[in-house]
Amino acid sequence: xxxxxxxxxxxxxxxxxAAGFLLLAPVxxxxxxxxxxxxxxxxxxxxxxxxxxxxxSFGHMLYLGVGAYAAALCAEHISANPFIAILTALLSGxxxxxxxxxxxxRTTGACFALINLAFNQVGFFLALIALAEWxxxxxxxxxxxxxxxxxxxxxxxxxFGFSLFCLLLVVFLMxxxxxxxxxxxxxxxxxxxxxxxxxxxxxxxYKLLAFVISTTVAAFAGALTxxxxxxxxPSFIDTxxxxxxxxxxxxxxxxxxxxxxxxxxxYMAISNxxxxxxxxxxxxxxxxxxxxxxxxxxGIWGFVVARVSGTDAEKDQ
Amino acid sequence: xxxxxxxxxxxxxxxxxxxxxxxxxxxxxRIVNFAHAFIYMAGAYVLIAVMPVFKGLFIPAAIxxxxxxxxxxxxxxxxxxxxxxxxxxxxxxxxxxxxLLIGVDITxxxxxxxxxxxxxxxxxxxxxxxxxxxxYRLIIIGLSVLIFLCLxxxxxxxxxxxxxxxxxxxREAVASLGINLEKYFxxxxxxxxxLAALGGVLYAPITTVHPxxxxxxxxxxFAVVIVGGLGSMRGTFVAAFALGMVMSVTGRFWGPxxxxxxxxxxxxxxxxxxxxx
Numbered sequence: 001x002x003x004x005x006x007x008x009x010x011x012x013x014x015x016x017x018a019a020g021f022l023l024l025a026p027v028x029x030x031x032x033x034x035x036x037x038x039x040x041x042x043x044x045x046x047x048x049x050x051x052x053x054x055x056x057s058f059g060h061m062l063y064l065g066v067g068a069y070a071a072a073l074c075a076e077h078i079s080a081n082p083f084i085a086i087l088t089a090l091l092s093g094x095x096x097x098x099x100x101x102x103x104x105x106r107t108t109g110a111c112f113a114l115i116n117l118a119f120n121q122v123g124f125f126l127a128l129i130a131l132a133e134w135x136x137x138x139x140x141x142x143x144x145x146x147x148x149x150x151x152x153x154x155x156x157x158x159x160f161g162f163s164l165f166c167l168l169l170v171v172f173l174m175x176x177x178x179x180x181x182x183x184x185x186x187x188x189x190x191x192x193x194x195x196x197x198x199x200x201x202x203x204x205x206y207k208l209l210a211f212v213i214s215t216t217v218a219a220f221a222g223a224l225t226x227x228x229x230x231x232x233x234p235s236f237i238d239t240x241x242x243x244x245x246x247x248x249x250x251x252x253x254x255x256x257x258x259x260x261x262x263x264x265x266x267y268m269a270i271s272n273x274x275x276x277x278x279x280x281x282x283x284x285x286x287x288x289x290x291x292x293x294x295x296x297x298x299g300i301w302g303f304v305v306a307r308v309s310g311t312d313a314e315k316d317q
Numbered sequence: 318x319x320x321x322x323x324x325x326x327x328x329x330x331x332x333x334x335x336x337x338x339x340x341x342x343x344x345x346x347r348i349v350n351f352a353h354a355f356i357y358m359a360g361a362y363v364l365i366a367v368m369p370v371f372k373g374l375f376i377p378a379a380i381x382x383x384x385x386x387x388x389x390x391x392x393x394x395x396x397x398x399x400x401x402x403x404x405x406x407x408x409x410x411x412x413x414x415x416x417l418l419i420g421v422d423i424t425x426x427x428x429x430x431x432x433x434x435x436x437x438x439x440x441x442x443x444x445x446x447x448x449x450x451x452x453y454r455l456i457i458i459g460l461s462v463l464i465f466l467c468l469x470x471x472x473x474x475x476x477x478x479x480x481x482x483x484x485x486x487x488r489e490a491v492a493s494l495g496i497n498l499e500k501y502f503x504x505x506x507x508x509x510x511x512l513a514a515l516g517g518v519l520y521a522p523i524t525t526v527h528p529x530x531x532x533x534x535x536x537x538x539f540a541v542v543i544v545g546g547l548g549s550m551r552g553t554f555v556a557a558f559a560l561g562m563v564m565s566v567t568g569r570f571w572g573p574x575x576x577x578x579x580x581x582x583x584x585x586x587x588x589x590x591x592x593x594x
Contacts, residue, residue: 056407110349118580129573286418
């Protein structure tokens with residue numbers, strides 16, 4: 001394939017993604033494909049921080065959980081309208097991002113990873129014990145949603161279609177965002193933050209904004225998860241699950257929207273089917289991570305791009 | 318009240334022993350070493366494995382457990398951490414996390430996932446101000462203070478220690494004097510690993526031994542390292558005991574909140590004193 005072919009294909013990226021998932025649905029069953037789609041949204045949110053801004057978060061499950069719990073609580077106490085629930089989830093995701101962001105984004109590297117992890121642990125404790133009266137503690141909570149217009153969210157096909165629409169929306173927005181001057185600035189912060197400051201940018205402001213966008217989109221994925229599963233438990237935000245999204249981001253290729261999509265798909269495919277054949281799942285995950293770190297840092301998308309264009313420096317753009 | 322303080326000091330002592338290794342790798346290589354949790358757990362499991370060999374004697378079994386992690390520490394340092402040195406910090410974090418996952422799975426493979434309880438090896442208690450305190454906990458507190466003093470002497474008085482402290486301050490300046498820092502850092506790593514195993518060994522009789530014991534303690538120890546200041550030996554000592562007290566005092570009033578409180582303290586410290594890596 002020539003690069004011009006890639007350019008033409010990129011113009012039709014959204015229909016291609018949509019067609020891919022629609023073809024996948026009959027193969028994998030609808031609910032599982034919905035699961036894949038939602039995870040892809042989460043990986044996209046994560047990749048904005050890790051791939052573009054170069055900040056490795058080890059506690060992103062918290063923001064997913066915030067969305068899920070916010071949607072469930074809204075359905076129980078305020079309104080069973082799914083759109084209001086999603087809106088509540090988005091607002092809570094943004095609120096948590098604004099609350100924790102000023103502490104978190106001031107740090108880099110190792111500290112950034114750990115502080116996210118610590119807050120995730122606090123969130124887990126809140127959901128499991130401190131707020132058990134509302135969240136149902138270890139049993140978790142169920143959520144039921146009303147039918148709005150023709151959208152009955154008890155129907156799996158409706159959830160599937162809605163999630164796919166949301167994914168396309170997020171992919172579109174992420175493409176716009178990462179291609180904009182703001183996205184370029186984020187990459188500049190990743191490469192050399194001091195230089196970005198030297199050029200007169202208030203990097204703190206941009207980092208906080210990127211962080212809030214990331215938590216909001218993660219909360220969005222959480223709200224969709226609860227539409228799909230109709231329940232949420234504290235194990236959903238267990239800190240040990242963070243490695244899933246890191247793995248997905250790495251295997252797909254960090255720092256590109258399509259890489260994140262491929263990574264989300266690959267991780268879900270591996271985690272759904274491999275444990276049937278391999279008993280030692282954690283060991284497999286560990287070895288695969290080591291291989292990725294040492295031999296295959298650019299991930300699948302980086303590999304594809306390098307193959308197509310003949311250089312490995314080109315990515316995404 | 319006395320028992321709360323004693324518990325806080327015990328926990329603080331354990332935190333300190335485990336955190337030294339983390340603080341040193343943080344300070345020297347700027348790496349969050351998740352594999353530390355694996356070594357900590359390996360220490361506890363080796364202790365359980367060799368206890369029957371010594372007919373239930375704790376001290377020889379503990380010594381064997383601490384020595385047995387040296388090769389594990391060496392392999393991790395040589396083949397994972399050193400290869401990633403100078404590359405991205407993030408990749409090093411992920412790689413050490415992968416080592417932890419593999420280690421946990423191997424442990425589950427060999428010993429199974431069921432928690433193994435271990436009885437108090439001293440089985441005596443001492444009345445202090447009208448409260449009976451287990452002697453074993455007092456020994457832990459004493460041992461952690463002793464280790465602190467030994468490390469202070471090691472880092473201030475011996476040549477090797479001075480080189481390491483200098484390396485913490487400024488790598489390039491030390492390297493430009495013709496000193497092979499990698500060798501010393503690898504020694505520091507193995508020293509830290511041995512202390513992590515010692516922490517696991519000492520903590521095992523207080524809690525139970527299970528494959529995921531590392532995750533929890535590791536998070537708390539990261540909090541200790543961050544509060545104490547990266548790579549600061551004395552800061553780690555003070556922070557370990559302070560956070561140990563925070564945990565035990567919170568635990569006295571509301572048990573489940575103890576760990577969350579430690580992270581809250583960490584967040585507050587970070588607000589007023591941002592860490593620069």
